[in-house]
Amino acid sequence: MTDVAGTAPDQVAGQKGGRSIGDLIRATEIDLRLFGMVLALALILIGFGIATGGQFLEPVNLLTLSVQGASVAIIATGMVMVIVSRNIDLSVGSLVGVIGMTYAVLMADVFPKTIGVNQPIGWIIALAIGLGLGAFIGGFQGFIIAYIGVPSFVVTLGGLLGFRGVVWVLSGGTTVAPDDSTFVLIGGGPAGSLGGTMSWIVGIVICVAVVFLLWNSRRQKRKFGFPVRPMWAEVLLGTIGCLFVLGAVWVANSYLWPAGLASQFAKARGITEPPGGLQIQAGIPWPLMIVIGVAIAMTFLATRRRFGRNVFAYGGNPDAAELAGINTRWTIMKTFILMGILCAISAAIASARLNGGTLDLGQGYELYVIAAAVIGGTSFAGGIGTIPGAILGALVMQSLAYGLSFMGFNSPIQNIVVSIVLVVAVGLDSYNKRRGS
Amino acid sequence: MTAAEVRTVPEQAPLVEMRGINVAFGGVHAVRDVTIDLHPGEVVGLVGGNGAGKSTLMRVLSGAHRADSGEIFINGDSISISNPRDAKANGIETIYQTLALADNLDAPANLFLGRELTNRWGSLDDDAMEDATRKVMGRLNPNFERFTMPVKSLSGGQRQAVAIARAVHFNARILIMDEPTAALGPAETAQVRNLVRQLKTEGIGIFLISHDIHDVYDLADRVSVMYHGRIVDTVSKQDVTTDEILGMIILGKKPGDVTQTELEALELRG
Ligand SMILES: Nc1ncnc2c1ncn2[C@@H]1O[C@H](COP(=O)(O)OP(=O)(O)OP(=O)(O)O)[C@@H](O)[C@H]1O
Ligand SMILES: [Mg+2]
Numbered sequence: 209m210t211d212v213a214g215t216a217p218d219q220v221a222g223q224k225g226g227r228s229i230g231d232l233i234r235a236t237e238i239d240l241r242l243f244g245m246v247l248a249l250a251l252i253l254i255g256f257g258i259a260t261g262g263q264f265l266e267p268v269n270l271l272t273l274s275v276q277g278a279s280v281a282i283i284a285t286g287m288v289m290v291i292v293s294r295n296i297d298l299s300v301g302s303l304v305g306v307i308g309m310t311y312a313v314l315m316a317d318v319f320p321k322t323i324g325v326n327q328p329i330g331w332i333i334a335l336a337i338g339l340g341l342g343a344f345i346g347g348f349q350g351f352i353i354a355y356i357g358v359p360s361f362v363v364t365l366g367g368l369l370g371f372r373g374v375v376w377v378l379s380g381g382t383t384v385a386p387d388d389s390t391f392v393l394i395g396g397g398p399a400g401s402l403g404g405t406m407s408w409i410v411g412i413v414i415c416v417a418v419v420f421l422l423w424n425s426r427r428q429k430r431k432f433g434f435p436v437r438p439m440w441a442e443v444l445l446g447t448i449g450c451l452f453v454l455g456a457v458w459v460a461n462s463y464l465w466p467a468g469l470a471s472q473f474a475k476a477r478g479i480t481e482p483p484g485g486l487q488i489q490a491g492i493p494w495p496l497m498i499v500i501g502v503a504i505a506m507t508f509l510a511t512r513r514r515f516g517r518n519v520f521a522y523g524g525n526p527d528a529a530e531l532a533g534i535n536t537r538w539t540i541m542k543t544f545i546l547m548g549i550l551c552a553i554s555a556a557i558a559s560a561r562l563n564g565g566t567l568d569l570g571q572g573y574e575l576y577v578i579a580a581a582v583i584g585g586t587s588f589a590g591g592i593g594t595i596p597g598a599i600l601g602a603l604v605m606q607s608l609a610y611g612l613s614f615m616g617f618n619s620p621i622q623n624i625v626v627s628i629v630l631v632v633a634v635g636l637d638s639y640n641k642r643r644g645s
Numbered sequence: 646m647t648a649a650e651v652r653t654v655p656e657q658a659p660l661v662e663m664r665g666i667n668v669a670f671g672g673v674h675a676v677r678d679v680t681i682d683l684h685p686g687e688v689v690g691l692v693g694g695n696g697a698g699k700s701t702l703m704r705v706l707s708g709a710h711r712a713d714s715g716e717i718f719i720n721g722d723s724i725s726i727s728n729p730r731d732a733k734a735n736g737i738e739t740i741y742q743t744l745a746l747a748d749n750l751d752a753p754a755n756l757f758l759g760r761e762l763t764n765r766w767g768s769l770d771d772d773a774m775e776d777a778t779r780k781v782m783g784r785l786n787p788n789f790e791r792f793t794m795p796v797k798s799l800s801g802g803q804r805q806a807v808a809i810a811r812a813v814h815f816n817a818r819i820l821i822m823d824e825p826t827a828a829l830g831p832a833e834t835a836q837v838r839n840l841v842r843q844l845k846t847e848g849i850g851i852f853l854i855s856h857d858i859h860d861v862y863d864l865a866d867r868v869s870v871m872y873h874g875r876i877v878d879t880v881s882k883q884d885v886t887t888d889e890i891l892g893m894i895i896l897g898k899k900p901g902d903v904t905q906t907e908l909e910a911l912e913l914r915g
Contacts, residue, residue, distance in 0.1 A: 524749035531745045532759035533730040591749035
């Protein structure tokens with residue numbers, strides 16, 4: 209970063225002679241900020257691991273942690289786009305509440321009277337309605353913001369209050385349960401996971417994809433004669449990526465179904481249990497698969513599609529975007545539609561985990577989601593932010609919260625720590641930026 | 646109403662004609678009843694003091710601002726330009742005085758802003774955009790190498806080169822250059838002058854705004870002088886001297902109307 213402001217002649221990063229650690233990292237073209245966040249996350253996990261004598265790092269805890277963070281992480285990816293384009297969405301928590309309650313009302317009240325309980329099609333219809341509702345509500349707020357010009361802070365503050373009221377009206381003021389028996393698998397748990405074999409297959413597919421992407425990008429750059437990373441850096445990146453993916457699968461697969469659940473399953477399937485019980489590997493939980501899918505799709509949207517480019521251009525300089533002929537209003541409205549869809553996905557996980565809709569589902573999400581995006585490097589000045597950063601931000605927060613609760617600290621203490629981390633992370637970032645420029 | 650000011654070329658309609666344009670910002674009447682035209686392969690210099698209304702007039706043609714009244718004709722056809730997309734669709738490209746770059750994006754992303762190249766799946770083809778950017782920038786600033794850095798980290802001149810590259814890359818018929826060389830070094834300025842001459846031979850019409858009288862005198866075929874929102878006069882270069890143009894800019898009067906005392910006051914100041 210230092211050579212940006214320096215007087216050195218124009219030079220491509222990573223082509224300098226010296227070989228300090230900084231240069232080596234630069235040669236891999238890794239985002240230093242993301243690298244720092246991965247380190248911070250590792251330190252937090254290891255720290256809690258040591259403090260709990262290793263217990264914290266057991267597969268079951270790592271899996272629970274990641275599933276708990278999934279809902280916030282998914283919405284945080286959309287919040288990146290919203291904040292990058294100089295807006296804010298305070299309504300996400302209440303939107304999750306409305307959509308979660310809609311799922312519950314459909315599956316517990318409406319379907320039993322119409323199509324019947326646990327029909328294979330039921331959960332799909334519910335999900336489709338939820339996604340449509342999310343897109344509609346998001347689009348409605350986005351329209352008021354982009355075309356009528358009411359500040360997003362005001363519109364979504366209205367949403368925060370109003371939609372929570374809608375939850376009460378929808379539910380008649382009580383918890384609504386249960387959800388469809390297939391739908392609840394979206395929430396994870398031993399049954400809501402991929403299982404050992406499937407998890408390995410997914411892991412291997414991801415590894416192949418990583419290697420292909422590295423190779424394809426190198427081939428493209430070669431074709432145009434652009435500078436490429438040194439070969440050792442490519443191999444290193446590929447190896448680290450694959451080892452990480454396979455390591456994660458291994459952790460997920462070392463969590464075995466609890467004995468009671470396993471023997472229930474054996475009885476239901478008529479399998480004779482071996483001595484010591486049936487050993488079933490849980491594998492990757494569905495919520496985690498959904499986070500991975502959303503992360504890939506959103507990264508693709510943000511960096512490889514026109515829409516993402518326009519969002520970032522608008523955030524960097526709204527006038528320039530307008531003068532370049534970008535339909536800025538429609539672009540802004542789309543960020544809110546996207547946000548609504550992500551809230552619907554998140555609501556499915558949250559409500560499936562509870563097997564129903566509660567009045568406070570999603571309450572307080574807006575703050576965690578914004579914090580995750582900001583810890584992940586999204587700037588309120590607009591134009592800057594990354595999807596992987598936001599997901600790491602969500603993971604950092606969730607690790608802290610879960611670690612603290614694991615050590616017996618209650619949620620007020622967790623909030624205090626998370627808030628300190630938020631301010632320190634943003635403070636460090638601004639300090640670095642001021643020093644860098 | 647201002648037919649006398651318009652150079653009449655009966656055989657061929659002008660490439661662009663702006664007729665009776667008015668723009669007011671609240672109480673400030675930034676452009677008053679301006680009529681101006683431009684022919685293919687012609688450079689029209691637009692000069693005037695700070696706040697004379699040059700940028701505002703050109704922003705109307707770029708679609709960045711809507712005029713309160715007035716008409717725009719392209720090749721004799723009345724057209725409506727209500728946003729930058731309309732202008733671009735009519736082959737009008739603009740280098741804005743403010744450059745209008747997204748600071749957080751790199752040079753190729755800025756060059757193709759709003760007109761990104763995509764591959765067959767509709768995804769951004771960043772490599773093709775970088776390749777094209779390298780080619781255009783090679784004509785303007787051959788030493789430029791920072792293709793993958795946010796333009797925020799570029800020098801003023803490099804940023805200006807990116808803005809110029811963006812306007813010339815898309816085969817404009819009409820090019821608006823608002824202070825294109827304000828931040829450029831001597832070598833880069835020379836390159837832009839060459840570029841203007843070359844675009845001229847390709848039949849492109851250019852509106853050139855500049856405070857550098859010599860720049861304008863050197864490149865322009867005709868010069869329009871603006872003063873407090875009005876066009877003082879539009880003159881062919883061979884009919885005037887740079888001093889006479891300066892006089893018009895400062896006094897807001899045609900050379901013939903200037904009194905001896907005003908001229909003396911001007912010479913004392915200059
Ligand atoms: N967006 C705006 N809002 C209000 N007033 C404006 C706006 N843009 C321009 N003006 C006013 O209109 C007048 C003409 O401005 P303009 O930018 O067209 O001048 P200019 O001839 O380009 O000057 P310069 O040589 O300094 O660039 C000025 O008095 C300016 O204050
Ligand atoms: Mg101006």
